[in-house]
Amino acid sequence: MSSIHLLFNTISRHQIPKYFAICFSSNLATLNPQKYANNHYSSQDWAKTISSQITNCTNIHQLNQIYAHVIRIHMLHYYSDPFYWNTIIRAYTRFHSPFKALYVSIAMSRAGVYPDTYTLPVVLKAVSQITEISIVRQLHTVAMKHGLETNLFCESGFISLYAKSGEFDNALKVFDESPERNLGSWNAVISGLAQGGRAREAVDMFLELKKSGLEPDGVTMVSVTSACGSLGDLGLALQLHKCVFQAKSLGKSDVLMSNSLVDMYGKCGRMDLAYRVFEKMCERNISSWTSLIVGYATHGHVRDALECFRGMREAFVTPNGVTFVGVLSACVHGGLVHEGKRYFNMMKDEYKIEPWLQHYGCMVDLLSRSGLLEEAGEMVKEMPMEANVVIWGCLMGGCEKYGNVKMGEWVARHLQQMEPWNDGVYVVMSNIYASNGLWEDVGRMRKIMKERKLEKIPGYSL
Structure with missing residues (x-):
């Protein structure tokens, strides 16, 4: 049985209709490839129009309509270039519909269209939304069959997915067998180790990266500072802070790196340094505030945590579930029953956040410690x-x-x-x-x- 058949059998366990939606808008019905069959330039313009409509979709329902129309008029029969298939796969991935994206990739293979260097990276991105290891292995086989396993984007994708699935040996094997490791591959393996609870190995891999002559970027530093926070190594944290200044960053990576520093110092118990980084940030997002609140709460700085939460609301930054875990934890440390109940109700009523197990855990702990056992x-x-x-x-x-x-x-x-x-x-x-x-x-x-x-x-x- 071929790898693509195995992939189809795996995905078939999930109930996805053969045609996602058969509903056509009037402007789509006018688009017909046969109308432009004798005019090469017009037909190319027509195909690009369809591709643009797919790219510019604003919701999954609209995408289903266009893809159904593409199936009905056999567009991909007339224009079998991987570009058009890739556009549809990418669109479904963008709307977090990984199984639909995978179905399109299977249809592409059955149509006899080989994946190009852009196809597998976007399919791997779709798989990252479900992380089913059997699919990862089958796609790795497909990549080897078509000589794409050494493609830099495919390589980093497989490293990330194997690590995310807990198969670190396979992730490291892909990394070790790479003939030309770029920064993306290093970042994938460092991030995978850090997120998989293998913090010391992530730091060691970072040191190997430095020795290789490559310069770490913002993605590298976010991963390695997270690993350092897990270790609680303040000496290492201070050294990494210097590396952050040296890292080349563009756009939002500056905010991400600063957030990672706040989180790292918080986990190392140095809230004074965490606040110093936070205070100097030109731009703060929800993660910036949440990292500081959780850090204060973890180390028992109750009033600081609650004051930070008040500042967050005054800055019109909407808290999320993680923020409220920090706030409620602070209330537990301070024995603040009245405040804890108020924040718990605020989370549900004002911010419409359904409580998680952690939120209930904080409240049960708070009430139990205060003698409100019933x-x-x-x-x-x-x-x-x-x-x-x-x-x-x-x-x-x-x-x-x-x-x-x-x-x-x-x-x-x-x-x-x-x-x-x-x-x-x-x-x-x-x-x-x-x-x-x-x-x-x-x-x-x-x-x-x-x-x-x-x-x-x-x-x-x-």
Whole structure:
């Protein structure tokens, strides 16, 4: 079975209609290739008109209409140049319709039109929106078949997709076998390692890049500063800050690099340096404010975080879900129940943001720490998604702090189902019983731990 058939079988699992929409507007109906069959220049103009309409589509419905018309009049039969196929694939990718883009690429192959150096990069961009590793491998086979695997754009695309899928060995293999590594390939592998939790390897790869003689750009620095933040290495952070000044950047990359510096210093615990970078920024976007708010919240600077959020709103920058995770975390650190409820309601009512699991986690933690266990329990019950171990753990911590036996037993049942091997549940329940003088229940907990061969793990310092 050929690689393109395998690709089709993979995509066929997703329900995509054979023809996306059969609905034609009046201006499209007048466009007919046969009308210009004897006039080469007119026919070329006609084809370019269709391509321009596809490129200038403003929504997916309009694109479906034009593509349906293209199918009906057999335009791609008369004009089989990869350029026209690429235009349609790129348009579907732009509207985040990866499976439709892949269907067009399959139709292109079945029509006997070979991909060119522009086809696979845009198809890989479509695949990046779904990151299904089987499709990545099949496209890699297609690239090798047509001698495009060494194309610089294809190469960086495969490195990124393999890394994003967690197949770092394949990503590094593509990188190592490259006959001519450009900056795009280096950026792809550094970014993949950084985003995949392999921060130390990302930094080491950055040092190799410097040794190779290539100069890092804004994309490189954003990735490596993110890796440095994960390591919490302040000495390295200060050195990278110098590299940021040296990096050649254009347009928005300056903002992205400054945001990455704010985030890096925040994760390294130096909020004074994070604020200094933020203060000197000529242009600030939502990521700039959010990075500073999250940094303050993480390190317990409650008032600074909330004051920064107030400044963000006064600057008419609309917060997002991540911003509110930082704000609610600050409220948890400060025990600000009233403020936490107000911000939670503001997020839902004013900004129309549906709460995430993290938002509920912050609220349950806040209410539990403040002794509002019944209210915290009701929030857990009313959540639209299943609570995870962290949320149940927050509620369990509140039960231990305030000695609530009834709710503690309810929470313990859920935690035992999720993590039957966890000794912490039994230890906490034993403490709750002991604080209420229920010594028989304390003995029962110890007996269960002994029967299940669970032992309390002693504390230790790193």
